[in-house]
Amino acid sequence: MAILDVAVDSGKADGKMGGSSSSEVAADSEQQIGLGVRHLCDSGITRLPSRYVLPPVERPGKSRSALLPVVDLIGLRARAPCELAALDAACRDYGFFQVVNHGVGADVGRGMLDVARRFFFDLPQAERARYMSGDIRAAVRFGTSFNQLKDGVLSWRDFLKLLISDSRRLADVVPSWPSAPVDLREATASYARACQRLFRELMDAALEALGIVGRRRDELLEECEGGSQMMMVNCFPACPEPDLTLGMPPHSDYGFLTILLQDEVNGLEVMSSQGDGEWLVVEPQPGALVVNVGDHLEIFSNGSYRSVLHRVRVNGRRARVSVASLHSLAAERVITPAAELVNEPDKPRQYMDTDMATFLAYLASAEGKYKSFLHSRRIVRRNPSSTVPLESDNTR
Ligand SMILES: O=C(O)CCC(=O)C(=O)O
Ligand SMILES: [Fe+2]
Numbered sequence: 001m002a003i004l005d006v007a008v009d010s011g012k013a014d015g016k017m018g019g020s021s022s023s024e025v026a027a028d029s030e031q032q033i034g035l036g037v038r039h040l041c042d043s044g045i046t047r048l049p050s051r052y053v054l055p056p057v058e059r060p061g062k063s064r065s066a067l068l069p070v071v072d073l074i075g076l077r078a079r080a081p082c083e084l085a086a087l088d089a090a091c092r093d094y095g096f097f098q099v100v101n102h103g104v105g106a107d108v109g110r111g112m113l114d115v116a117r118r119f120f121f122d123l124p125q126a127e128r129a130r131y132m133s134g135d136i137r138a139a140v141r142f143g144t145s146f147n148q149l150k151d152g153v154l155s156w157r158d159f160l161k162l163l164i165s166d167s168r169r170l171a172d173v174v175p176s177w178p179s180a181p182v183d184l185r186e187a188t189a190s191y192a193r194a195c196q197r198l199f200r201e202l203m204d205a206a207l208e209a210l211g212i213v214g215r216r217r218d219e220l221l222e223e224c225e226g227g228s229q230m231m232m233v234n235c236f237p238a239c240p241e242p243d244l245t246l247g248m249p250p251h252s253d254y255g256f257l258t259i260l261l262q263d264e265v266n267g268l269e270v271m272s273s274q275g276d277g278e279w280l281v282v283e284p285q286p287g288a289l290v291v292n293v294g295d296h297l298e299i300f301s302n303g304s305y306r307s308v309l310h311r312v313r314v315n316g317r318r319a320r321v322s323v324a325s326l327h328s329l330a331a332e333r334v335i336t337p338a339a340e341l342v343n344e345p346d347k348p349r350q351y352m353d354t355d356m357a358t359f360l361a362y363l364a365s366a367e368g369k370y371k372s373f374l375h376s377r378r379i380v381r382r383n384p385s386s387t388v389p390l391e392s393d394n395t396r
Pocket of ligand 2: 251252253310324
């Protein structure tokens with residue numbers, strides 16, 4: 001039976017380790033694990049349960065510190081050529097950048113992180129368990145690990161997923177969000193709205209940098225207004241053996257752009273663009289937001305912009321909270337390489353069309369790690385008449 005079903009059916013959502021004399025024995029039980037990492041920590045474990053232990057080659061190992069390129073939204077709004085060039089270069093070369101003067105109020109960001117921390121750390125487990133679901137399509141979902149029902153090795157992470165299928169209808173979905181802590185809905189809706197504005201401004205500039213202008217750009221921006229937004233509120237508790245596991249395995253994000261808000265605890269690591277397989281620890285500037293290109297923008301830009309692998313490392317002392325806001329067009333919209341960026345034979349089409357249904361079907365059937373979804377959409381030309389999808393790999 002799926003882990004999550006066991007957890008929800010157990011009826012002991014807020015129970016501690018009833019009757020067990022060894023925390024490790026209990027911690028290894030599927031039932032405890034299904035309730036999430038935060039709950040597991042409450043049981044007083046001192047060793048990492050075996051379900052979280054990665055094989056040696058997949059453990060975090062060494063990584064070096066790096067500063068992401070900085071994009072200033074004020075300059076971008078004014079269409080300062082150097083700022084537009086900085087955005088373009090960051091999306092082409094790194095797939096990641098940090099944005100300053102982004103217009104998301106410091107109080108709005110702080111409010112979001114504060115309520116997220118209280119959701120994971122102050123509420124009784126039963127409150128969170130009300131939102132547990134094994135259905136990856138559920139619009140409101142408390143879950144654990146990465147792709148819980150498919151993960152061979154589990155990730156040291158709990159999350160609250162909030163899906164807004166049409167950003168214009170945010171107010172309609174807010175009442176379905178958790179009612180505790182009492183300010184969760186208000187704080188999260190304010191932050192979600194601020195992210196929508198930032199996403200549209202960044203897309204506006206990115207389209208211009210890609211050379212998509214005039215009516216076509218206006219239409220796309222209009223579509224972004226009614227696009228989808230997925231908020232992943234992530235919690236990475238302090239881990240008893242952080243070198244043996246990850247908070248999130250290497251993955252790329254599915255949307256156009258992801259806006260990432262994080263607390264002061266480091267953890268995000270990005271695959272180096274040098275092709276040397278090195279992991280770079282992101283040191284964000286205080287007050288900056290981290291932004292990354294997702295699979296849909298790599299497809300739309302016909303490979304000019306890069307959706308880059310990233311992962312989350314955990315640590316032994318401090319819990320970390322982050323909020324990733326993934327933005328794309330409406331779920332039913334087909335994402336296709338922009339006609340302006342396909343130019344046979346010099347720059348042939350690199351990707352097949354995709355849509356949300358295809359992505360979800362893929363997630364339901366696979367772990368979704370590395371860039372396997374994106375690679376499943378890649379076109380490889382062995383000879384001019386055959387187009388077949390590329391096998392997945394983890395080089396980008
Ligand atoms: O917590 C982070 O730094 C990254 C989170 C992330 O990659 C995601 O939610 O997709
Ligand atoms: Fe991500």
